[in-house]
Amino acid sequence: MATTRPDVDPPDSPCSVGWTVPQTIRLATREDPFPLEVGGSIGPVDVEYETYGELNKARDNVILVTHALSGDAHVAGWDKTAEATGRLWRARKPGWWDTMVGPGKPLDTGRYFVVCANFLGSCYGTTGPSSPNPSTGKPYGLSFPVVTVEDWVRQQARLLDALGVARIRAVIGGSLGGQQAIEWALAYPERLDKCIVLAASPRLSTQGLAFNAVGRQTIMSDPNFNGGCYYDGPAPADGLAAARMLAHITYLSEPGMHDKFGRRLQDREQPAFSFGIEFAVESYLDHQGKAFVERFDANSYLYITRAMDYYDAAAQWGGGDLVEACRRVQSDVMVVSFSSDWLYPPAHCREFATALCQLGKPVTYVDVPSRYGHDAFLVEYDVVGSLVRSFVNNERRSS
Amino acid sequence: MATTRPDVDPPDSPCSVGWTVPQTIRLATREDPFPLEVGGSIGPVDVEYETYGELNKARDNVILVTHALSGDAHVAGWDKTAEATGRLWRARKPGWWDTMVGPGKPLDTGRYFVVCANFLGSCYGTTGPSSPNPSTGKPYGLSFPVVTVEDWVRQQARLLDALGVARIRAVIGGSLGGQQAIEWALAYPERLDKCIVLAASPRLSTQGLAFNAVGRQTIMSDPNFNGGCYYDGPAPADGLAAARMLAHITYLSEPGMHDKFGRRLQDREQPAFSFGIEFAVESYLDHQGKAFVERFDANSYLYITRAMDYYDAAAQWGGGDLVEACRRVQSDVMVVSFSSDWLYPPAHCREFATALCQLGKPVTYVDVPSRYGHDAFLVEYDVVGSLVRSFVNNERRSS
Numbered sequence: 001m002a003t004t005r006p007d008v009d010p011p012d013s014p015c016s017v018g019w020t021v022p023q024t025i026r027l028a029t030r031e032d033p034f035p036l037e038v039g040g041s042i043g044p045v046d047v048e049y050e051t052y053g054e055l056n057k058a059r060d061n062v063i064l065v066t067h068a069l070s071g072d073a074h075v076a077g078w079d080k081t082a083e084a085t086g087r088l089w090r091a092r093k094p095g096w097w098d099t100m101v102g103p104g105k106p107l108d109t110g111r112y113f114v115v116c117a118n119f120l121g122s123c124y125g126t127t128g129p130s131s132p133n134p135s136t137g138k139p140y141g142l143s144f145p146v147v148t149v150e151d152w153v154r155q156q157a158r159l160l161d162a163l164g165v166a167r168i169r170a171v172i173g174g175s176l177g178g179q180q181a182i183e184w185a186l187a188y189p190e191r192l193d194k195c196i197v198l199a200a201s202p203r204l205s206t207q208g209l210a211f212n213a214v215g216r217q218t219i220m221s222d223p224n225f226n227g228g229c230y231y232d233g234p235a236p237a238d239g240l241a242a243a244r245m246l247a248h249i250t251y252l253s254e255p256g257m258h259d260k261f262g263r264r265l266q267d268r269e270q271p272a273f274s275f276g277i278e279f280a281v282e283s284y285l286d287h288q289g290k291a292f293v294e295r296f297d298a299n300s301y302l303y304i305t306r307a308m309d310y311y312d313a314a315a316q317w318g319g320g321d322l323v324e325a326c327r328r329v330q331s332d333v334m335v336v337s338f339s340s341d342w343l344y345p346p347a348h349c350r351e352f353a354t355a356l357c358q359l360g361k362p363v364t365y366v367d368v369p370s371r372y373g374h375d376a377f378l379v380e381y382d383v384v385g386s387l388v389r390s391f392v393n394n395e396r397r398s399s
Numbered sequence: 400m401a402t403t404r405p406d407v408d409p410p411d412s413p414c415s416v417g418w419t420v421p422q423t424i425r426l427a428t429r430e431d432p433f434p435l436e437v438g439g440s441i442g443p444v445d446v447e448y449e450t451y452g453e454l455n456k457a458r459d460n461v462i463l464v465t466h467a468l469s470g471d472a473h474v475a476g477w478d479k480t481a482e483a484t485g486r487l488w489r490a491r492k493p494g495w496w497d498t499m500v501g502p503g504k505p506l507d508t509g510r511y512f513v514v515c516a517n518f519l520g521s522c523y524g525t526t527g528p529s530s531p532n533p534s535t536g537k538p539y540g541l542s543f544p545v546v547t548v549e550d551w552v553r554q555q556a557r558l559l560d561a562l563g564v565a566r567i568r569a570v571i572g573g574s575l576g577g578q579q580a581i582e583w584a585l586a587y588p589e590r591l592d593k594c595i596v597l598a599a600s601p602r603l604s605t606q607g608l609a610f611n612a613v614g615r616q617t618i619m620s621d622p623n624f625n626g627g628c629y630y631d632g633p634a635p636a637d638g639l640a641a642a643r644m645l646a647h648i649t650y651l652s653e654p655g656m657h658d659k660f661g662r663r664l665q666d667r668e669q670p671a672f673s674f675g676i677e678f679a680v681e682s683y684l685d686h687q688g689k690a691f692v693e694r695f696d697a698n699s700y701l702y703i704t705r706a707m708d709y710y711d712a713a714a715q716w717g718g719g720d721l722v723e724a725c726r727r728v729q730s731d732v733m734v735v736s737f738s739s740d741w742l743y744p745p746a747h748c749r750e751f752a753t754a755l756c757q758l759g760k761p762v763t764y765v766d767v768p769s770r771y772g773h774d775a776f777l778v779e780y781d782v783v784g785s786l787v788r789s790f791v792n793n794e795r796r797s798s
Contacts, residue, residue, distance in 0.1 A: 238620035
């Protein structure tokens with residue numbers, strides 16, 4: 001299914017949004033800082049974002065894409081600034097959801113104005129722990145404040161304000177992006193028609209909390225971590241790589257890993273009997289870890305996984321009761337889970353849909369059979385694309 | 400189920416094997432070393448073992464217990480030497496399977512002579528990477544040879560030889576211990592009546608390989624690791640703790656973790672919004688990691704997880720075909736899996752039973768419903784105990 005079309009469109013393809021140039025906007029200043037969910041505030045806040053397609057006159061064709069842990073604002077097309085900004089990985093492949101966004105694609109840029117902003121605390125152009133702390137002139141490191149999913153959604157709402165957009169056609173995201181989509185439906189019910197939640201539940205499982213804890217542990221015990229003050233020296237690359245390796249296991253499924261790697265040895269017939277790379281799956285994880293440290297900041301990883309931990313829609317809006325929280329929802333909602341996803345398991349994803357159902361609110365729930373685990377939300381683009389296309393284009397049912 | 404009886408018998412309880420004294424035997428010398436599966440040999444080899452009950456005159460009442468990754472020969476009772484040998488954790492609790500071994504218990508020491516030996520490469524009295532290399536007088540570290548499940552089983556067979564035991568009533572083990580039980584049935588089919596395999600499959604899954612790789616990565620990138628030469632200085636405690644934290648997640652199940660910890664905060668009502676311990680599950684993992692480094696050697700962790708990776712019964716005995724391998728089996732076999740075990744999932748455990756079935760060999764397979772994940776083989780002692788008791792005591796069916 002996932003292999004029926006190439007997932008890379010060259011810039012001059014009629015399916016591609018072509019070359020893109022990330023933009024930056026100052027959403028808060030030091031004097032008028034951005035208030036934070038957990039108390040306090042931060043300023044300045046600069047936000048990197050990208051847009052695709054054209055905002056129509058009625059300003060009612062906006063689709064907001066919310067990105068996941070290691071994602072960024074560069075959703076589709078080819079970043080024209082990749083080399084100039086030293087973000088060389090962007091010169092090698094198009095945006096992370098290029099399969100979904102473009103002319104004629106499920107989020108059709110011939111029709112919709114698609115917006116995505118890098119969230120606070122990340123390392124892709126929006127203010128984060130690697131940004132200069134205006135009080136010291138040095139990178140924040142761990143003096144950066146704790147940020148939350150709620151902050152990100154408020155940040156996105158501010159960006160839409162700045163773009164003159166009062167109401168959006170849809171918000172859509174997968175994984176941690178899906179949790180932002182849930183938060184959008186709860187925090188700004190009057191600002192959106194449709195909410196699409198892929199591979200995400202209203203709160204992370206206990207097992208998910210546990211994996212995040214181990215990932216942070218490997219980073220914080222890296223000798224280069226130095227309490228988060230490593231920007232003048234070597235980064236805690238080993239710790240971040242280990243965290244990423246671990247996370248990658250949770251993005252796949254055991255059947256999927258079996259299909260892809262089995263117990264195959266890497267580049268040899270007989271085992272070498274060593275602690276180096278023996279099995280193909282070890283080589284894969286090693287590669288994933290090393291590639292990640294080239295493009296991600298360890299402190300950002302800490303902050304973002306913590307935001308993932310803390311998010312709890314029921315606690316935030318319903319005093320612990322998800323049905324109570326869902327009374328707020330005014331949009332049509334579609335929840336899509338993936339059968340072999342064990343990071344945000346179908347049963348957990350379904351909770352949001354079930355709560356809406358109990359209230360008689362319009363909700364579509366689909367569990368997509370897949371062996372790709374959590375990654376399926378990106379990999380199963382035929383099924384996801386067709387679900388998303390109909391849901392976004394259909395008439396609104398909620399009122 | 401698992402909470403219906405205390406799992407600790409004091410030394411003077413009629414159910415306890417009482418005080419025990421670990422014994423050591425030299426199974427190979429430098430001059431006449433122990434040959435290894437992957438080539439080469441090692442000597443001297445000293446093996447720590449314990450026995451419980453009495454060997455009968457016919458020498459036909461022996462049950463061999465095979466231990467798992469972090470286990471040891473101290474299966475039951477209270478180690479009288481705990482303080483003298485500095486293994487203080489043994490002064491705080493009885494052997495790791497005290498629920499199973501003792502007078503009147505499922506492995507009834509009133510009837511059977513129970514033997515368990517610490518395996519080669521471990522750090523509990525048997526020769527391992529922390530033992531002195533006779534060529535240098537210093538600890539082996541990574542100059543210790545790669546050891547395998549096959550080596551451990553051969554080592555156990557030699558110990559039985561030394562004890563004058565030609566044939567055993569049963570071998571029993573869980574997890575990596577279960578893989579040794581499988582290997583016993585294949586390598587020494589003529590030496591055992593019964594084989595009991597708990598929570599183990601004939602080979603580790605791809606996902607299991609992946610988790611082991613990450614665990615080793617955290618150890619080997621610890622700044623104190625120093626290529627395995629750390630015995631004169633601080634141990635790679637952070638890396639080993641992270642590896643253990645990760646492994647612990649794989650020993651539980653998501654429903655089990657949810658039951659036990661949920662998203663409960665540790666010792667507070669409101670989150671502290673920090674990277675310290677916030678959630679109860681984080682506190683649990685932190686404790687598990689710290690406790691482990693007090694009692695385990697990081698190099699041993701590397702060697703033992705590698706042995707776990709390499710073991711593949713079908714490759715070893717059937718040219719890749721498990722049914723072919725199983726033609727060798729002459730014992731009655733019982734395989735017990737646990738419904739929420741995802742380290743050795745039921746479907747994988749069942750493969751051994753299915754292969755034996757296809758050959759018309761006597762095999763009992765039970766999947767125990769449990770929310771305790773892989774740990775269930777230790778925790779569900781009522782069910783496991785009753786299965787084991789009948790299986791061991793019943794007349795032999797195979798011929």
